[in-house]
Amino acid sequence: MSQNTLKAIRGTQDIFGPEAEAFAFVVETFERVRKLYRFRRAEMPVFEKTEVFARPLGETTDVVSKEMYSFEDRGGESLTLRPEFTAGIARAFITNGWQQHAPLKLATHGPLFRYERPQKGRYRQFHQINAEVLGAGEPQADVELLAMADQLLKELGIDDGVTLQLNTLGDPESRDAWRGALVEYFEGHRGQLSEDSQTRLDVNPLRILDSKNPGDQAIVADAPPIDDFLTDEARDFFRQVEAGLKAAGVEYVRNPRLVRGFDYYRHTAFEFVTDRLGAQGTVLGGGRYDGLIETLGGLHTPSVGWAAGIERLAMLVGEPAQSHADVMVVVENDVLLPKAIEAAQLLRREGLSTELMASGSARKRYDKAVKSGAVSIVAFDVRDGANQMRFKADGSLLERLQDLTRTLSLD
C-alpha cells in the first residue's frame, strides 16, 4: 500500500461481502416489519440548516460544538449533515403541514454523520433504521413502537441476549423535581465522584446515572429514583405503557437509571441492550420527545420514536450463508460464447440466478464453476467437432434447464 493510495475518510467504511449481505438483511427485515405495523415510508434530505439539529440540543453542548459535520455552503449558510433522523423529520412535519396526517407513523433509514472517534460499532458515517409516531400523546403509541422493535429483533434472530430496558423521565414537573433531588444528593457526595462526574454534576447531572466508573456506580445505587417524584399523571402514563407491553407480550426490565441527555425528552425512555458488542451495547434506543416540535417552531406535537444502528444489528446477525448461483453457464470453448450468453439470458428471464463463466483458462472454467458452489451447471463445449451443451443438475431442476434451453440452436 503506497503512500499515494487513496484512502477512505476516517470513520467511513466500505461494506462488502457477507457484511453487506447482513446489512441488506437488516434493512429488508425492517421494511417488511414496518409494513406489518403500517408505518409509512419517508425520505428526508441528508443535510439541513444547522439550526434544525442545533436548536433542540442547546447551542453550547459538546454535541453541537464538536460532534456535528457542519460546513458553510457557497451562500455562507451553515449546513449540517444529519446526525440523527428525528430533527429532520420534525422539520419536515412542520414545513409540510403533516399534522393533517396525525397521528403519523413514519419509517425511514439511511446514512447519518457524527464527528467522533471511531470504535466498535461507531462510525462517522453510519446507518440507522428509524421509526416515529408523530402527533400521538397516548401511551399506546409507545407500546406499538416497542412492540414493533421487539418483533424486528426477533425476526432478525438476535433477540437472544438482548434486553429491553425501560424507564420514564416523567413530565417536565416530575423531571425538574427529580433533577433537583439528584443534584442535591450528588452535591453531598461531590468529593467521592470521579472527575468526569463532577463535571457532569455542573453540566448534565442526569448523566451521572450512567457513568461507567465503578466508584460512581456505588454512589448512584443510592440516588433517589424518579418514582419518588412522578406526578399522578406521569405515573399513570407509565403504568399504561407497562400494561400495554404486557398485553402485547413484550418483555422488559425496569431500569430506573436509564436517562436521556436532552431536555425535550418526556416520559418513556427505552433501550434494547446486548452484552455482545463491548462498550457499545445499545442496539436500539428511543423515547418520547413531546417538546421537540415546539422547540423547532411547530405546534405542540407529542411524539415518540426510536432508531437502531444498522451496522450493530448486522454484527449481531452474523454472516449469512453464502449465496450460490442457481445456474453457472460455462463456456469451455469460446466459439460458443454467443450461445452461452443467449442461454444465460433465457435462464435469467425465467427467474434463475445465473452467472456466466467465460474468462481465464478455458480448461479450468468447469472446475471453477463446480468450486463456486453453483446449484447447477450448463456447459458449452465442442467435442469431436460437434457443439454440445451438457448439464450438471438434479431432478426437477435438470428437467427445467433442459426444457428452457430446448429452443436454443447450437449451430
Next chain:
RNA sequence: GCGACCGUAGCUCAGUUGGUUAGAGCGCCGGUUUGUGGUACCGGAGGUCGGGGAUUCGAGCUCCCUCGGUCGCCCCA
C-alpha cells in the same frame, strides 16, 4: 480531545540476540495431468516491510516523529 495495542504480498500471517538476494498458505494468471470433472504437479505476476528521521559497518527488528487501523475513555441526538 485522552489512553492502550497494532501496521510485512490482494487476503491471513511467519520472519531467531540487529546480519547476505524478505518467506509460507490461500487467492490470482499460465502450463501439464485428469476427462462427466471440486484432483495433483510445475511455473509466473505481485513487497521502497505504512511514511520520515536517528543509532549502527549493517535496521522488517532498536529509538523519536508522523500517518493509518483496532479497542476503550469523553460524548452519545
